[in-house]
Amino acid sequence: MCGIVGLLVKTPALRETLGALLVPMLTGMTERGPDSAGLAVYTTPVAESLHKLSLYRGAHAIDWSALLAALTAGVSGPHEIAINGNHVVLTSAANPDDIAAWLAAHEPRIAVLSIGHSIDLYKDVGAPAEIAERYRFTALRGSHLVGHTRMATESAVTPAHAHPFTAGRDFCLVHNGSLSNPHLVRKKLEPLGIRFETDNDTEAACRFFEWRLREGDDLETAVQRGFGELDGFFTFLMGTDRELLVVRDAFACKPAVVAESDDYVAIASEFRSLAHLPDIAQATLFEPKPEEIYSWRI
Amino acid sequence: MANLSPAPLARAATAARQFDLAHDSLRDLNSFLHRRAVAEGVTRVRVVNPDGAHSIACGLDAPIEVEVMGHVGYYVAGMNQHAAVIVRGNAGPGAAENMMSGRVHIRGFASTAAGASAHGGLLIIDGDASLRCGISLKGADIVVGGSVGSFSAFMAQAGRIVICGDAEDALGDSLYEAVIYVRGKVRSLGADARFEPMEDADLTQLAALLASAGFSHSPAEFRRVASARSLYHWHADADQEY
Numbered sequence: 001m002c003g004i005v006g007l008l009v010k011t012p013a014l015r016e017t018l019g020a021l022l023v024p025m026l027t028g029m030t031e032r033g034p035d036s037a038g039l040a041v042y043t044t045p046v047a048e049s050l051h052k053l054s055l056y057r058g059a060h061a062i063d064w065s066a067l068l069a070a071l072t073a074g075v076s077g078p079h080e081i082a083i084n085g086n087h088v089v090l091t092s093a094a095n096p097d098d099i100a101a102w103l104a105a106h107e108p109r110i111a112v113l114s115i116g117h118s119i120d121l122y123k124d125v126g127a128p129a130e131i132a133e134r135y136r137f138t139a140l141r142g143s144h145l146v147g148h149t150r151m152a153t154e155s156a157v158t159p160a161h162a163h164p165f166t167a168g169r170d171f172c173l174v175h176n177g178s179l180s181n182p183h184l185v186r187k188k189l190e191p192l193g194i195r196f197e198t199d200n201d202t203e204a205a206c207r208f209f210e211w212r213l214r215e216g217d218d219l220e221t222a223v224q225r226g227f228g229e230l231d232g233f234f235t236f237l238m239g240t241d242r243e244l245l246v247v248r249d250a251f252a253c254k255p256a257v258v259a260e261s262d263d264y265v266a267i268a269s270e271f272r273s274l275a276h277l278p279d280i281a282q283a284t285l286f287e288p289k290p291e292e293i294y295s296w297r298i
Numbered sequence: 299m300a301n302l303s304p305a306p307l308a309r310a311a312t313a314a315r316q317f318d319l320a321h322d323s324l325r326d327l328n329s330f331l332h333r334r335a336v337a338e339g340v341t342r343v344r345v346v347n348p349d350g351a352h353s354i355a356c357g358l359d360a361p362i363e364v365e366v367m368g369h370v371g372y373y374v375a376g377m378n379q380h381a382a383v384i385v386r387g388n389a390g391p392g393a394a395e396n397m398m399s400g401r402v403h404i405r406g407f408a409s410t411a412a413g414a415s416a417h418g419g420l421l422i423i424d425g426d427a428s429l430r431c432g433i434s435l436k437g438a439d440i441v442v443g444g445s446v447g448s449f450s451a452f453m454a455q456a457g458r459i460v461i462c463g464d465a466e467d468a469l470g471d472s473l474y475e476a477v478i479y480v481r482g483k484v485r486s487l488g489a490d491a492r493f494e495p496m497e498d499a500d501l502t503q504l505a506a507l508l509a510s511a512g513f514s515h516s517p518a519e520f521r522r523v524a525s526a527r528s529l530y531h532w533h534a535d536a537d538q539e540y
Contacts (some may be wrong), residue, residue: 251431252410252447255391270390271369272350285369285388287409287428290448 003029008144019140028273031150036162038123116170167210177233
């Protein structure tokens, strides 16, 4: 069991309160996912020449200024960091793949959680309310976000196994359910040079869809293709810098409910995560139908 | 959108009681309904701010009227006996699951497995019901004002399911002796389910069911789906292709 939550604000003024609207959604799914939580928030994008990398140091003590100096010597910047607990958002003019490679070689204790122009990613083990407090989720601003609370069923409880999963640029995915053929998907993708970081089933789905996006599919087409490739139970919620998408398996094994108003579209595993939203009584509520793709653009 | 505006509550002098789940705990509500309502002479209970909570009015065993003013989560009125529960909103998975008797009315839509395994009583859903509505039904009646999702009435053993709208795939798969009346389109029937002619007895029963659920459709607009009973016995030559 897990909980998923997603929120896309249509009214620009609500971007200032995105995190405050989200936190009760996330904590509302605590019973569905008490062991880990995380979210991807899509902020105002940085300039085309820059990238953002969300970095995670876990419990390791890292001297960020020393690291920044060493990084600048190894990969020319400029680089800037914004520290939020044991997460850091690094903004840089360098090729982000070069930064990731430098980190892997010189400071492998740091995990790169996401790369893009718009995405910031936070995830960790612990109760959703603790994690929301730890990283001050209420202060987050942006156009949309994708969140998850985890109750692990098929792989370890670690920060790396928490959701959202990311691949490529500005793409993330969260999952309620379990896949029965993640190893087959992985065996198909690895010969194409696609590398996996965990043994988690959701990572296989995330890397499959991102591979299709790089091959030229739009997200809807990639998901359509996924129906034939991914076997198992799922409600997937995905984000790109422009889009939020939800889809359920053919048997609608895992729940999802959508609330849409003139101001926002909110998605959650259950209504109890939507009940606090402004003017929820006037919002249109519906459950996504099995194998039907629902997406919203900013 | 279901009508969520409050209806007038107590007409008579019978004791009524309100629980506000924004402040009162679900456990207090259900414990009151189970242990104290009858002793205190309370026959009407209103629940406000349900906000999607699970297991509201579960396991009731007395002729109490419960009115829930909003949307509920999993298993509302599960295992109900004797009570009348109305939800002025939508219901999560497993509404009235394993109901034994009484009446449960969902004014909005119901999620998956509404009325699953229910033995008796009447479940009314004004809106749509999601997949697996009435799965393994064991004797209750279900009336759905809207449409039902795939695999509804799967392995239903006894009881009746009335669908005023359409049905998705595999309606009545592996049916036993439950009977389905469907008014709209059926995307596909499940294994061993078949359309059968409406007899006079069907029309009479259906008219009574529709009336008790508050729908005004003519019984003549419905088709009957029941089991062909070809799966009742093992066929060694069937190649297991059902």
